[in-house]
Amino acid sequence: MTQPSLKILSSLVGDIAEAILVRNSDIPVYVDSGVADFGIVGENVLFEQDCRLPVVAKLGFGKCSLVIAAPKKIQNLSEERIATSYPNTLKKYLKKNRINASIIKINGSVEICPGLGLCDAICDITQTGRTLKENRLKVIEKIMDSEAVLISSPNLSQDKKMKFERLLTQLK
């Protein structure tokens, strides 16, 4: 999210709450530790972090899919090098499908890795599939669909829970 989105968010929550903008992968930490009472984050991030915080609502935006994609010549992922920013999710997928492969953790621009010879396949999020196509990557399998969800901190006070309800109606 960029600064304007913080503005939008602040206007949405109004005087009920104070909005803070942090890196998406840090949101569960803020909420779990109680520094933030709730957070808006993608399901893919929660899944990656094995985050058990309660999901209060699905928000219907930020929709994407986490997929495994590779150049055409790759048919079978076994023993291949797969680059991803979601190593835990990929591990779960490999486990479920009994695939042995090497995982390369990359923090961004994962889609360019196969072309550069760093890996044989990637595991990344996609919305329209355009970036994948531009990099001549074909989706082999979809791991999960994801959208933005509202998570809440455990052990919220009654007062905060009520404020939370009000906010939820506003966001919806």
Add this chain to the structure above:
Amino acid sequence: MKKIEPKILKGTRDFMPLDMAKRNLVMNKIRRIFEKFGYDQIETPIICPAETILGKYGDEGNRLTYNFDDAGGRRIALPFDLTVPFARYYASNWQNLPKPFKRYQIQRVWRAEKPQKGRLREFYQCDIDTIGTSNLIADTETVKVIIEVLKELNFDFKVKVNSRRLINEILAGFGVPEEKFISVITAIDKLEKIGEEGVLKELSEIQNSKKILQTLKPKETNKKTLESLSKYNLSEIKEFLSNCKALGIEDKYIEFDPCLARGLDYYTGMVFEGVSKNSDFGTLCGGGRYDNLCGMFCDEKFSGVGVAFGFERIILLLEKMGEFKNVRLNSKALITIFENKDDSLRIYSQLTASGINCEVYPEPDTIGKQLKFADKKGIPFVIIRGSDEIENNQVTIKFMESGKQKTIPFNQLSTYLTNYYENQGRDTEERAVDAAKPQDPIVTCWRYS
């Protein structure tokens, strides 16, 4: 020269490297859980003055305790279990130890039994004890540790719990004379093995035996069992169950079973037993609260609580469950060696520096021989660098299980191997299929007498 036969004593074993890999895997899991709950390890000597071991386990125990004279004419005994050596240890060291004291001990013990399947003369036990507090928090914590260990080892299990005080109260209420408590409890303890009729037969001399049995038999739920015993003093069980809840122990793991007795003579409070839900598997661990374990060694009275895991039985059962199918020896990769031996040695040095367990074939030889060696040792990756690979700055990895080969840039080798995700362990479903297969009965239980 006449050769000496390379034999070992009956009831002892040589462990092959793969056996040790399995045993270490399990032992480390158990150890990690013990340590997670603040238990520290101690060890006690293997050779002990005979009087510190003998006479603690009844006549049968005496007969089964290894003891002999050493060269100095001292009578020596080998530990029969870890409880008595711990009692001796605490009696001689308690003044220098924190109170309460929590220890774990994983050591060999010896019993001169007739060796048979599942019954050995030399085997391991894994014990934890908390001594120096009579608070039920320690009992609950012990049960929590049992649950964590059995969960970690993938058993489908429950923990039966009971209170010795409660059994005594119930028996006294039915007019059973105190000297008969032991025989009544011993009979009732066999309920699952010999059935109701068998138990009643053993209790033929006891008045009200049918009523006693009806009273002690667990009902469908813990709540119903508690309700059925409401006229007795249930404060101990209730506090224990309430502690369980606060400690996050799920109800499904705990079964309040008023029939559970366990090692009747020295347990005085809560008793518990981890049992596999697969009826052929039986007891995995057992323990309880004792009020005066060190009484035989010192005047001070120390209340304690502990549990012993039957390590050898656990290993046998896990093997049957197929939990060791993925266990391998230490080397993850074999680096082949040909004419250019310096190149192989460089790779060896590089991979070990990256923390990858691996080995280099010890002498230049044919690829066939080197692959055969990898196969025999169950090494999953074989690293090959022929002249083509050297020229292109690449390396080929051969996957022994699939037979597949993959050539990657040489610089990526360490990362590839470090981050290789290999499917370990099996699904619950597969385990259930294996567990349903008929099992040989295994007897390793020992009852204190």
